[in-house]
Amino acid sequence: xxxxxxxxxxxxxxxxxxxxxxxxxxxxxxxxxxxxxxxxxxxxxxxxxxxxxxxxxxxxxxxxxxxxxxxxxxxxxxxxxxxxxxxxxxxxxxxxxxxxxxxxxxxxxxxxxxxxxxxxxxxxxxxxxxxxxxxxxxxxxxxxxxxxxxxxxxxxxxxxxxxxxxxxxxxxxxxxxxxxxxxxxxxxxxxxxxxxxxxxxxxxxxxxxxxxxxxxxxxxxxxxxxxxxxxxxxxxxxxxxxxxxxxxxxxxxxxxxxxxxxxxxxxxxxxxxxxxxxxxxxxxxxxxxxxxxxxxxxxxxxxxxxxxxxxxxxxxxxxxxxxxxxxxxxxxxxxxxxxxxxxxxxxxxxxxxxxxxxxxxxxxxxxxxxxxxxxxxxxxxxxxxxxxxxxxxxxxxxxxxxxxxxxxxxxxxxxxxxxxxxxxxxxxxxxxxxxxxxxxxxxxxxxxxxxxxxxxxxxxxxxxxxxxxxxxxxxxxxxxxxxxxxxxxxxxxxxxxxxxxxxxxxxxxxxxxxxxxxxxxxxxxxxxxxxxxxxxxxxxxxxxxxxx
Amino acid sequence: xxxxxxxxxxxxxxxxxxxxxxxxxxxxxxxxxxxxxxxxxxxxxxxxxxxxxxxxxxxxxxxxxxxxxxxxxxxxxxxxxxxxxxxxxxxxxxxxxxxxxxxxxxxxxxxxxxxxxxxxxxxxxxxxxxxxxxxxxxxxxxx
Numbered sequence: 001x002x003x004x005x006x007x008x009x010x011x012x013x014x015x016x017x018x019x020x021x022x023x024x025x026x027x028x029x030x031x032x033x034x035x036x037x038x039x040x041x042x043x044x045x046x047x048x049x050x051x052x053x054x055x056x057x058x059x060x061x062x063x064x065x066x067x068x069x070x071x072x073x074x075x076x077x078x079x080x081x082x083x084x085x086x087x088x089x090x091x092x093x094x095x096x097x098x099x100x101x102x103x104x105x106x107x108x109x110x111x112x113x114x115x116x117x118x119x120x121x122x123x124x125x126x127x128x129x130x131x132x133x134x135x136x137x138x139x140x141x142x143x144x145x146x147x148x149x150x151x152x153x154x155x156x157x158x159x160x161x162x163x164x165x166x167x168x169x170x171x172x173x174x175x176x177x178x179x180x181x182x183x184x185x186x187x188x189x190x191x192x193x194x195x196x197x198x199x200x201x202x203x204x205x206x207x208x209x210x211x212x213x214x215x216x217x218x219x220x221x222x223x224x225x226x227x228x229x230x231x232x233x234x235x236x237x238x239x240x241x242x243x244x245x246x247x248x249x250x251x252x253x254x255x256x257x258x259x260x261x262x263x264x265x266x267x268x269x270x271x272x273x274x275x276x277x278x279x280x281x282x283x284x285x286x287x288x289x290x291x292x293x294x295x296x297x298x299x300x301x302x303x304x305x306x307x308x309x310x311x312x313x314x315x316x317x318x319x320x321x322x323x324x325x326x327x328x329x330x331x332x333x334x335x336x337x338x339x340x341x342x343x344x345x346x347x348x349x350x351x352x353x354x355x356x357x358x359x360x361x362x363x364x365x366x367x368x369x370x371x372x373x374x375x376x377x378x379x380x381x382x383x384x385x386x387x388x389x390x391x392x393x394x395x396x397x398x399x400x401x402x403x404x405x406x407x408x409x410x411x412x413x414x415x416x417x418x419x420x421x422x423x424x425x426x427x428x429x430x431x432x433x434x435x436x437x438x439x440x441x442x443x444x445x446x447x448x449x450x451x452x453x454x455x456x457x458x459x460x461x462x463x464x465x466x467x468x469x470x471x472x473x474x475x476x477x478x479x480x481x482x483x484x485x486x487x488x489x490x491x492x493x494x495x496x497x498x499x500x501x502x503x504x505x506x507x508x509x510x511x512x513x514x515x516x517x518x519x520x521x522x523x524x525x526x527x528x529x530x531x532x533x534x535x536x537x538x539x540x541x542x543x544x545x546x547x548x
Numbered sequence: 549x550x551x552x553x554x555x556x557x558x559x560x561x562x563x564x565x566x567x568x569x570x571x572x573x574x575x576x577x578x579x580x581x582x583x584x585x586x587x588x589x590x591x592x593x594x595x596x597x598x599x600x601x602x603x604x605x606x607x608x609x610x611x612x613x614x615x616x617x618x619x620x621x622x623x624x625x626x627x628x629x630x631x632x633x634x635x636x637x638x639x640x641x642x643x644x645x646x647x648x649x650x651x652x653x654x655x656x657x658x659x660x661x662x663x664x665x666x667x668x669x670x671x672x673x674x675x676x677x678x679x680x681x682x683x684x685x686x687x688x689x690x691x
Contacts, residue, residue: 049633049635051632054611054614054615104658105661106658112666113665113667114666114667115666115683116669116676143650143651146656147654147658148658150660162648166649167648174653177655178655180651182644182651189644199640201635320628325641326639336656339657340667342667342671345675346672347667365606365607375591375609384626387623400679403680430675431675431679
């Protein structure tokens with residue numbers, strides 16, 4: 001096994017967390033090496049310039065790694081969900097929708113509010129400055145002044161076009177007397193930081209070949225590399241090594257081009273492999289000192305997996321909405337039901353996102369709801385009536401951190417390098433199912449308010465298997481906290497048991513909130529990376545993790 | 549389009565072409581030799597017999613159909629602006645217009661951090677009884 005030159009910091013994973021951490025530490029003059037098992041995605045690799053772009057979205061550009069099965073993808077052993085992730089430079093920011101709302105203050109205080117989820121070890125107000133820093137780095141479009149959120153700095157660009165779809169949805173929310181607001185998105189409505197504005201092509205979920213969407217490949221990595229960071233692609237991390245004192249010494253990784261093993265030593269190790277990949281790596285890094293996996297003596301690694309409770313209600317109206325044009329998700333968000341109100345029959349809340357329906361093939365084949373154009377004589381009549389007349393109401397409910405919703409190691413499935421695959425177990429708690437059901441009923445009220453002639457509900461129920469959601473958001477499995485018995489990391493993302501091992505990704509979140517997490521992941525990582533940067537002299541030699 | 553269909557079936561379903569031909573044939577007669585009524589019946593039988601494979605074939609057909617240049621032209625003739633390939637053209641949409649698009653309401657609220665106080669969850673006791681409990685004292689300071 002060859003050894004690479006010693007680094008100050010080795011980062012595993014190059015998505016939102018890995019990119020933000022690497023950039024901050026490299027700009028501080030540290031020698032940072034980032035290991036990424038995938039490769040760069042070039043603009044010409046995206047399907048947007050090809051007439052078969054919709055077919056590619058189903059196949060080689062599928063958001064589900066188990067469907068896509070590219071050489072850099074690893075299998076996820078699960079019957080409970082469809083895990084969605086991208087394994088390449090930029091991580092899942094290569095193909096996400098860049099929906100960018102912040103968590104609300106109460107999301108950080110669920111321990112105080114009802115006690116069925118923990119408090120975060122810091123408040124929204126403490127995280128707010130880091131949201132602002134990360135927003136400036138990615139470029140966020142939005143409309144200032146949302147009464148459903150704390151005031152904050154101005155957005156980098158104005159909102160993206162609402163289009164006919166947004167105006168009809170707004171009319172419906174107004175009729176119902178509900179809150180709605182333009183969705184903050186990490187997609188540019190105006191040129192910013194050398195990147196062009198979005199041109200509304202409508203295929204965000206195959207990424208963006210223009211650079212308008214905040215893919216870490218275009219926002220952070222150029223700056224990190226310019227600052228001296230080394231990004232090593234096709235480098236699949238196999239395990240973290242430790243020394244006799246229990247400190248991490250570096251990462252063993254496999255070069256996917258040559259199948260040879262290498263060791264990257266470093267003073268500090270940062271894991272940023274997402275909420276499935278990070279616990280998997282820790283669980284695969286067993287030793288005499290850590291027989292249950294690295295930093296896992298308290299059996300918390302991999303537990304409390306959260307995805308959000310999801311449902312989709314699609315609705316079609318007589319007036320054309322041009323729902324194939326514009327960003328996919330989301331034109332706007334309704335936060336009317338975001339805060340806890342036990343009179344509804346559950347704790348926590350939900351938001352409703354108004355999304356678009358992709359192209360003609362996708363719409364004919366049922367779009368997001370499964371409302372398919374029939375084959376045969378009535379096909380064209382259905383298509384003429386429905387195409388570009390629909391909108392999607394996505395229900396995003398907060399799901400609770402359930403200990404047995406977890407990532408473990410598969411006993412039967414391995415990846416192409418022979419590393420045990422992650423096994424994912426996930427069930428929606430009855431409380432969270434009530435949230436989804438409540439959201440569906442509200443979306444049906446919206447359909448009525450806008451005069452929809454057709455409505456279709458997708459509960460993500462699979463016959464014989466139950467609720468099997470698209471798992472976009474991979475959260476909670478190595479959470480931060482103030483109590484070393486119930487968390488994996490301290491408030492500064494330092495693992496409790498290995499003082500020079502940090503985790504900086506979505507696995508850190510103690511609660512899921514009722515909105516997309518990437519904005520919060522980025523802010524949280526900026527905070528943690530700055531702490532590490534400012535205390536590096538001590539932390540590189542630390543023998544014990546800082547108490548809360 | 550037909551060549552593209554066959555390639556896609558082959559690429560994603562081993563033996564798929566032969567299986568498809570077998571599903572759609574009627575006795576010794578291939579699908580293409582059947583009457584329209586017989587073809588409809590054949591497709592219905594296929595759908596009932598192997599829904600998973602049928603759905604795969606249907607997706608293949610729909611997506612191939614809607615990328616065909618003649619179909620793209622037909623969509624445009626319906627009055628829609630529609631791109632075959634999405635880039636570099638994209639779609640021109642009217643910019644966000646504060647007069648038309650900005651919210652005029654003042655609806656919506658959020659709990660400030662200091663406003664987050666314990667809620668009475670006793671009515672949900674049965675629903676939540678299997679869940680672990682967390683202390684509200686976890687965060688020290690800054691409250």
